[in-house]
Amino acid sequence: MHLALLMILLTANITIGYVVAPVLFGRLSSETAGELMGIFLTGLYGFDLLLLLGLLGLLVLQKRFRPKRELLLGIAALSVAGNLWGISPLMMELKVMGLATSPQLYGMTFAQWHGVSQVLFMLTLVLLVVWGIRFGRSR
Numbered sequence: 001m002h003l004a005l006l007m008i009l010l011t012a013n014i015t016i017g018y019v020v021a022p023v024l025f026g027r028l029s030s031e032t033a034g035e036l037m038g039i040f041l042t043g044l045y046g047f048d049l050l051l052l053l054g055l056l057g058l059l060v061l062q063k064r065f066r067p068k069r070e071l072l073l074g075i076a077a078l079s080v081a082g083n084l085w086g087i088s089p090l091m092m093e094l095k096v097m098g099l100a101t102s103p104q105l106y107g108m109t110f111a112q113w114h115g116v117s118q119v120l121f122m123l124t125l126v127l128l129v130v131w132g133i134r135f136g137r138s139r
Contacts, residue, residue, distance in 0.1 A: 002064075005055050006132045009048060013125060016044050038092060045084035048124070052077040069138065072131040079124045087117045 020040065024033040056073055059065040094110040097103035105113070 002055060002058070002135060003132060005051055006128060009051050010125065010128055012044060012047065016040050017121060038088070042084065042088060045080050045088070048080045049077060049084060052080065066138065069131065069134050072127045076124045076127040079120045083117055083120050087113055087120070091117065
């Protein structure tokens with residue numbers, strides 16, 4: 001069941017991040033595609049956070065929680081939370097300010113914040129894969 005939840009997380013993230021996003025940006029205006037992706041990613045990050053916390057709770061209830069191994073899930077959850085409640089709202093605020101004028105928040109432009117968001121997104125995926133490998137070996 002744990003690995004099935006992991007596969008759901010990975011599939012949802014890879015599909016939205018690396019299949020849906022390129023299709024949207026290839027077929028729609030950047031502004032429309034960006035608005036849709038903002039909505040999709042907000043939902044995805046909420047979904048990810050619930051599943052990660054649920055997975056951690058399940059491991060605790062089943063007495064299979066290993067602090068060193070599950071630290072990876074905790075860092076992944078913090079990464080997702082950072083995107084959901086930190087970076088995504090900043091990016092939305094920058095969009096409202098008008099991207100054509102290259103506004104900055106905390107000394108960074110939209111493109112720079114987008115880069116930070118992407119790093120956190122990929123970090124989350126890597127952490128989940130590594131956790132899955134470690135979990136599989138410990139069974």
